[in-house]
Amino acid sequence: MLDPDDTAMRSRGSILTVDDCATTRALLGVLLESLGYSVQAVDNGSDALEAASRQAFDAIVLDVEMPGLDGMAVGRALRQNPRTAGAKIAMHTGLDEAQVRAGFSGYDAFVSKAASPRLLCERVDGLVHGTVAAQPAA
Known part of the structure; x- marks a missing residue:
């Protein structure tokens, strides 16, 4: 059996x-955990802001x-809060990137839902570990 302290030490973030x-949350959770991340999943923007606080x-x-x-509203709120302003944010949507950028x-990263969930996880991993440059804010 794994010691919880060993698991925490091996966490990549x-x-x-x-x-x-729910399906998307579960799939992303499994994939990100397989990369060594601790994952918290929520199903709405209000809970996201609460968790980030x-x-x-x-x-x-x-x-x-x-x-x-x-x-988009959650992202704006995160950027306006000094405690969360520096968070790396990946947008994951079926919308066109121009629509998201307008709002x-x-x-820091945009990945279409048409792309594989694995691509999103690889992009997030790159953002966290500095191997993928964050997109500049317009």
């Missing part, structure tokens, strides 16, 4: 995933199209 689709995450993956606070340009 912590990721918050935000998506209203309690814990510093190495990256936050935001779905854009969610009921209530959408991913929130402060993200």
Whole structure:
């Protein structure tokens, strides 16, 4: 049996995933955990802001199209809060990137939902570990 302290020592960081689709949350969780991350998943923007206020995450993956606070509103709120302003944010959506950038340009990575979930996880891993440059904010 694994010692919880050993697991924590091997963690590559912590990721918050935000998506209203349970299947997407579960898939991203499994893939990111397989890369060694500790993952917290929430299904709405309000819970995302609450989680980010309690814990510093190495990256936050935001779905854009969610009921209530959408991913763009969450991203803007994260950037306005001094505690979360430096968080690495990856936008994950079926929308065109130009649509997202028009509503929130402060993200670090954009990955279409048409791409494989594995690509998103690789991009997030690169952002966290500095092997993929963050996209400049427009």
